[in-house]
Amino acid sequence: MEQLETMGAFFDNRLNGYEEHQLNVIDGAKTFYPFTASLLPTTPKCRILDLGCGTGLELNEYFPRNPTASVTGIDLAAGMLERLKEKFSDKALTLIQGSYFTVPFGTAQFDAAVSVESLHHFSQEQKVPLYRKLHAALKDGGFFILTDYMAENDGEEQLHFAELARLRAEQHLPQDTFFHYDTPLTRAHETEALTDAGFSKVEFLRQWSGTVLLKAYK
Ligand SMILES: C[S@@+](CC[C@H](N)C(=O)[O-])C[C@H]1O[C@@H](n2cnc3c(N)ncnc32)[C@H](O)[C@@H]1O
Structure with a gap:
């Protein structure tokens, strides 16, 4: 039986070799990280929010393009954030350890936001x-800019959520704690969530196997 781990612990336990794993195992990763970064603003000192920044693979590509950008990164995994801080000690980087569901973001603070391979764990x-x-x-x-794993169809989406519910029940896991298990939405449902939240337009820009890139405009 697959024993589920809490979200932060899952990533911290895989910290060594994490970046190599992402780049070598996820189809298209060597292209989608630079492509994602290429869509972010190059205005000096602009403010960027990164949801689930981890060790910052997208920032490896972004900071060389915009070295004075001011980036706020939010992540649950303390070890991942520590690694990110070590890499970019000379950059304007604000790191918050916590859940992006509860951390306040403020109003009209950021020129752009990005999230790569993080949000596919939520409904x-x-x-x-x-x-x-x-x-x-x-x-x-x-x-x-949302670059993330998305389900190919409704059946696949439903299957992942049903399996997560089964594992939670079997392992007596509390509902109010995040456990690591992939529950990708379809591109249609992801787009619907963004438009329901008020984004005026959502563009589908590219896809690399299961990873889809969407651009949502305020
Ligand atoms: C696969 S990693 C991606 C990290 C980085 N964006 C990248 O592409 O290399 C997913 C990250 O999302 C973080 N994460 C998952 N759920 C989160 C939440 N609710 N709030 C903040 N971070 C979260 C995890 O801790 C992990 O570091």
Whole structure:
């Protein structure tokens, strides 16, 4: 039986070799990290929010393009954030250890937001209020780049959620704690969550096997 681990512990336990794993095992990763970074603003000192930044693979690509950007990264895993801090000690980086569902983002604070391979652990119901908070945190003209694992169809989406419910029941896991288990939404449901939250337009830009890139405009 697959024993589920809490979200932060799952990633901290895999810290060594994490970046190599992401880049070598996820189809398209060597392309989608630079492509994601290429869509973020190059305006000096602009403010970027990174949801589930981890060790910052997307920031490895972004900081060389915009060395004076001011980036706020939120992540549950303390070890991942520590690794990120070591890599970019000379950058304007604010790191918050916590859940992006509960950390306040403020109003009209960020020129853009990004999230890579993090949000596929949550349901549409959980995402709508999060995306609403994100929408409010973006300045006028701001946008959100979501590069994430998405389900191919409704059947696949339902299967993952049913399996997570089964594992939670079997392992007597509390409902109010995040456990690591992939529950990707379809592109249609992800787009619906973003538009329900107030984003005016959601563009599908590219796909690499299971990873889809969406750009949502405030
Ligand atoms: C697969 S890693 C991706 C990290 C980085 N964005 C990248 O692509 O390399 C997923 C990250 O999302 C974080 N995460 C998952 N759920 C979260 C939540 N509710 N709040 C903040 N971070 C979360 C995990 O701790 C982990 O570091």
